[in-house]
Every structure is written in structure tokens, then in C-alpha cells.
Amino acid sequence: MTNQAVIESLVRQALRSAMSGDASGAAGGGSQPPGWVDGKPNLRVSISARHCHLTDEHVEMLFGKGAVLEPEKPLYQDGFYAAAQTVMVVGPRRRMLPNVRVLGPTRSHSQVELALTDSISLGIDAPTRHSGDIEGTPGCVLVGPAGTVQLDRGVIRAARHVHMNHHDCRYYGVENGDLMQLTVKNPGCSVTFDDLLVRADEAAKLEVHIDTDEGNACNLDKAEAVVLKKQDADCKCHG
Numbered sequence: 001m002t003n004q005a006v007i008e009s010l011v012r013q014a015l016r017s018a019m020s021g022d023a024s025g026a027a028g029g030g031s032q033p034p035g036w037v038d039g040k041p042n043l044r045v046s047i048s049a050r051h052c053h054l055t056d057e058h059v060e061m062l063f064g065k066g067a068v069l070e071p072e073k074p075l076y077q078d079g080f081y082a083a084a085q086t087v088m089v090v091g092p093r094r095r096m097l098p099n100v101r102v103l104g105p106t107r108s109h110s111q112v113e114l115a116l117t118d119s120i121s122l123g124i125d126a127p128t129r130h131s132g133d134i135e136g137t138p139g140c141v142l143v144g145p146a147g148t149v150q151l152d153r154g155v156i157r158a159a160r161h162v163h164m165n166h167h168d169c170r171y172y173g174v175e176n177g178d179l180m181q182l183t184v185k186n187p188g189c190s191v192t193f194d195d196l197l198v199r200a201d202e203a204a205k206l207e208v209h210i211d212t213d214e215g216n217a218c219n220l221d222k223a224e225a226v227v228l229k230k231q232d233a234d235c236k237c238h239g
Contacts, residue, residue: 033167035205047215062144069104088143091122113158115211129156176200184218191218
């Protein structure tokens with residue numbers, strides 16, 4: 001066998017092995033991508049209630065010197081958790097929301113994520129932003145058992161989004177930064193949400209995040225079906 005023939009033979013073997021691995025995953029055997037069940041993505045739609053993210057410095061300011069976040073409940077995305085600690089969020093004219101959950105791990109910037117109803121209650125005009133995009137946003141005061149923190153910025157209404165790994169992206173034909181559409185089906189009350197931002201990460205599991213107002217509007221707890229698809233490029237809707 002010539003060198004070229006040997007190379008071609010090795011390439012064919014590698015391709016067959018790769019295709020076989022993909023097939024076994026699709027059939028439910030072997031290793032599957034994160035969050036997949038029986039060879040397919042397992043779509044989860046979650047309501048993201050009001051919460052905040054803190055820096056290490058702010059954790060100590062709010063909960064005492066040497067304090068760290070104490071994981072209480074793991075979230076669906078591996079490595080993330082609801083902490084045991086909560087804070088009070090105070091807006092203008094001393095309007096407040098008590099017991100706002102802190103999520104971990106800590107971040108490089110503190111941030112408060114609210115639903116529209118929450119922001120109205122606090123008297124804060126919170127813009128709809130994607131997580132981490134806090135430039136030019138309003139601030140608030142955070143109150144903990146050991147002290148307070150004045151945030152000059154960081155209060156947002158979190159834009160709806162979908163976490164995906166790269167296998168999920170290929171399945172739905174999307175890439176990081178694309179927009180998708182979610183339909184929540186209920187008898188006589190089906191709701192479609194446009195403009196779900198794709199946030200792709202190798203370790204992510206397929207999960208849509210909507211806020212409390214959106215979850216109530218579509219009666220998510222009683223949903224009979226949820227459908228996720230790539231949004232048409234010419235869609236101008238903002239549901």
C-alpha cells in the first residue's frame with residue numbers, strides 16, 4: 001500500500017469512528033452532550049426571579065470581614081448556585097425589596113437583576129440589558145447584616161436569553177449571539193417570546209431564562225408544551 005493510500009485509509013477510519021460516536025450519542029448510548037436525553041437536547045425553561053451578583057469585596061462589606069458566599073442550592077447550570085445569603089435592595093425614596101437572593105460564584109462587578117414589576121416597585125427605571133452590560137445603568141443601595149454598599153450602576157431588567165452548548169447550537173442551527181423564539185403553549189393562552197439571545201458555552205445545558213413577569217404572563221407552570229426555534233432574520237417583533 002502506498003503512503004497516500006495509507007493516509008486515506010487512516011482518514012476513512014477516523015471519519016467512521018467519529019460518525020459512529022455521533023450515532024451512539026444520538027441513540028442514547030455512550031457519552032452525550034451536557035443536558036441531552038436520549039440523543040437529543042432536553043429543553044428547560046426557567047423563571048429567573050429577582051437576584052443579585054456580588055464581588056468578593058462587596059460580600060465582605062455586606063456580610064462581614066472574611067465572609068464568603070455559602071452555596072445553598074445548585075442551579076441547573078453546573079458550577080452556579082443560589083447562596084444562603086440575601087440582601088435588601090433599596091431604591092429612591094427608601095422603597096425596598098427585602099431578602100433578594102445572592103447567586104454565586106462571585107463576579108468582577110456587582111449587579112442586580114429585576115423584573116419590570118420589581119423595578120416599578122423600587123422606583124428605579126431599570127433598562128433591559130444582557131447580563132454584564134451595566135454601563136450607564138442606574139444604581140441602588142444594598143443592605144446586609146454587616147453593612148451597606150452603594151452601587152452607582154448595575155440595576156437591570158435581565159433580557160431573556162437561552163444557554164446552549166455547541167451541540168445544542170448545531171442542533172438548532174444557531175451560533176452564539178443569534179436570536180431565537182420561544183413559544184409557550186397553553187389552552188387558549190399561547191405566548192411567543194422573541195429576541196432570546198443565544199449564549200453559547202461548551203459546558204452549558206439547554207435552558208431558557210425568562211423573568212417573573214414573563215413567566216406569569218405565559219402561565220409557564222401550566223404549560224402543555226414549549227417550542228424553541230431560530231428567529232427569522234426579518235422578524236421585527238419584540239414580544
